[in-house]
Amino acid sequence: MALLVKLTLQQCILQYDDEANSLMKSMRFPFQICSQTAKKLNEICPEYALVANGMAFCCDEKLIDRMLVNWPFNDDYTSPEMKCPVCRYNLQRLYCHLYCHVNQAAFLRVPGENNTKVDQIETYIGTEYANDLVNSCKWASSQQSTNMDNQQFFNQGPMKWSFGKDLSMNYVLLADETVTPEHDHSDDEEEEEVYFPLKDHGFKCNESIPHANIEACSCDICKSAC
Numbered sequence: 001m002a003l004l005v006k007l008t009l010q011q012c013i014l015q016y017d018d019e020a021n022s023l024m025k026s027m028r029f030p031f032q033i034c035s036q037t038a039k040k041l042n043e044i045c046p047e048y049a050l051v052a053n054g055m056a057f058c059c060d061e062k063l064i065d066r067m068l069v070n071w072p073f074n075d076d077y078t079s080p081e082m083k084c085p086v087c088r089y090n091l092q093r094l095y096c097h098l099y100c101h102v103n104q105a106a107f108l109r110v111p112g113e114n115n116t117k118v119d120q121i122e123t124y125i126g127t128e129y130a131n132d133l134v135n136s137c138k139w140a141s142s143q144q145s146t147n148m149d150n151q152q153f154f155n156q157g158p159m160k161w162s163f164g165k166d167l168s169m170n171y172v173l174l175a176d177e178t179v180t181p182e183h184d185h186s187d188d189e190e191e192e193e194v195y196f197p198l199k200d201h202g203f204k205c206n207e208s209i210p211h212a213n214i215e216a217c218s219c220d221i222c223k224s225a226c
Contacts, residue, residue, distance in 0.1 A: 012028050030057055041064050
């Protein structure tokens with residue numbers, strides 16, 4: 001049997017279809033957005049909007065509209081994730097990566113054929129990046145959340161609903177550079193899909209983030225700030 005390696009760097013995999021009222025699996029290359037769309041993106045992803053001029057992303061205006069609709073956090077600042085603004089900002093940046101990152105297809109696995117409705121997504125995240133996010137949030141979270149392991153934090157917390165509550169979302173934390181999911185092949189020619197875990201850094205809860213006007217979290221919800 002022939003074995004083909006499918007590299008997914010610099011590709012997008014999600015598109016929103018108005019007629020189907022659904023996310024669709026759509027393999028395509030990143031594209032530039034207009035200034036008006038960049039202003040809309042700035043509402044939720046200021047770091048992306050800041051470099052929008054001349055840069056290519058995976059989120060067009062329709063996906064940005066879905067981001068605003070699917071925003072998974074409680075904005076009344078009573079939920080655990082809202083008590084620490086650094087925690088909120090870290091999770092917000094991850095949320096933006098899921099929709100807009102130029103290598104979206106490298107860390108999002110969407111089963112099914114191209115141009116079909118999306119009903120499940122598997123997200124691969126680097127363990128160091130995941131640790132940063134969890135550590136910035138765990139002191140602000142409830143005791144139940146504090147006792148979760150890192151994978152439970154993503155799969156049982158608000159990030160589980162990043163693409164809406166009618167879509168099955170699963171986060172997989174990986175230390176390896178690449179992952180090759182196991183699945184059945186019935187064709188004589190097999191295609192091996194290779195994914196790369198999303199890597200970034202998260203801000204510590206005792207750090208301020210001047211470019212985003214985010215203050216460090218207080219001592220009562222951030223142990224390292226005491």
